[in-house]
Amino acid sequence: MKNRQNWRQWGSRVIDIEKAALDNLYQFIDSDEFADACDMILSCTGKVIVMGMGKSGHIGNKIAATLASTGTSSFFVHPGEASHGDLGMISDNDVVLAISNSGESSEILTLMPVIKRRGIKMIAVTGKPASNMAKLAQLHLCIGVPEEACPLGLAPTSSTTATLVLGDALAVALLQAKGFTKDDFALSHPGGALGRKLLLKVADVMHSGDELPQVPDSMHITDALYEITRKGLGMTAVIADDGKLAGIFTDGDLRRVIDARVDLHNTPIAQVMTRNCVTLGSNVLAAQALKVMDEKNINGLIIIDEQQRPVGALNMLDMVKAGVI
Structure with a gap:
């Protein structure tokens, strides 16, 4: 019985901490940088290239998928693979959305000089405004959190939740700016039940x-x-x-x-x-x-x-x- 109470207590603590992290995110959404990032992506004539290592990569994959399904052409490129040839997948008219909570991902920092030399615009998403990624990118979106839900402060928890929500905020803001409709959504989801409901006559x-x-x-x-x-x-x-x-x-x-x-x-x-x-x-x-x-x-x-x-x-x-x- 004692363990069952602990499960509830520990689980509730995680939710409380992550809710606080999302409350903290409002200040960054209300910033000029968020609006500038939306403008940069909206005016992009290429694709949004999302990058991230480890847990940030997993979140980046989801953000890229959400952007793509809501009318913003996007795909995920692994930074490690990009150093060995996949950088050729990125064109000069693309926008790179690089994710790293620390802002010091060595795999991404290695790519940044090449990306800047080609004139490709980059938005850094980090929890550290003073990080190297934040300084080198054209725009920085902060996802800093008061604390991680992991009691050891090691496993990315609150920070990945904040990043995911920030990605959703970008995708939905762009969706509304483009006047993206249900019919548009269905055209990118023809194989699923939703697509059948919106397309099948x-x-x-x-x-x-x-x-x-x-x-x-x-x-x-x-x-x-x-x-x-x-x-x-x-x-x-x-x-x-x-x-x-x-x-x-x-x-x-x-x-x-x-x-x-x-x-x-x-x-x-x-x-x-x-x-x-x-x-x-x-x-x-x-x-x-x-x-x-x-x-x-x-x-x-x-x-x-x-x-x-x-x-x-x-x-x-x-x-x-x-x-x-």
């Missing part, structure tokens, strides 16, 4: 052409059931003489017809179909179609064109297969 999911179940409104119920069975969507569009959508007939409608003891062989589908059914256009996002289906408590949709003619159909299973759900 009804036209990409619906059954069309020969796969579209449709019958004339004069057809008897029994014959319409053959079409529903062949197409396997649990429904069919019902078409009027002018080619426009007259209604929809679903498995649920069939159950109601059977309960009412309607003559399936001699009753036209028009007498039992659902009129004024819910429809959408093919350019609507699939995620929006899913929302409509949820709100209306329906399992399928008929997709129509501008002339009210059926061009497709989809059901909830299609949403599952497409990864929208």
Whole structure:
């Protein structure tokens, strides 16, 4: 029981110290240097090259990824590898974002004379304004913290948290300055669930052409059931003489017809179909179609064109297969 209390106490202490580190970060965000760094990156015609060794490198990788996914072209270059050829990955119109809590990373300091000689702009992110990196860079962003959460003061904890938050602050500030939208975000995330929700349209999911179940409104119920069975969507569009959508007939409608003891062989589908059914256009996002289906408590949709003619159909299973759900 004593150990369990210690776990809570030690864990809470870490959170308290790191919260204090983030509170301390406000003063650096409010500085002219932060605004100047945003201006420098915003005006950059190349990429943001993030560098860092050890834990700073791990944080740098994440910052580069966040920048890239929010509209600022960026990638991470390992400083050690840069000294052995990877420096060629950096072009003269790039901006280097170099991270080191001490500001004395020998691997980065080795590169700085070459970077300066090429006229490449550099922003140093350190916890020591008097460090060599801070002095040699065009701009310095401070991430100094009152103390590390590690009781030995050795493992980077508060300092890496502050660096990560500063990177997020840069990325989000730039996102807003660029007017970066959800659609822009989706274009850089096409493979994930978010990308599918923001990019996938009804036209990409619906059954069309020969796969579209449709019958004339004069057809008897029994014959319409053959079409529903062949197409396997649990429904069919019902078409009027002018080619426009007259209604929809679903498995649920069939159950109601059977309960009412309607003559399936001699009753036209028009007498039992659902009129004024819910429809959408093919350019609507699939995620929006899913929302409509949820709100209306329906399992399928008929997709129509501008002339009210059926061009497709989809059901909830299609949403599952497409990864929208």
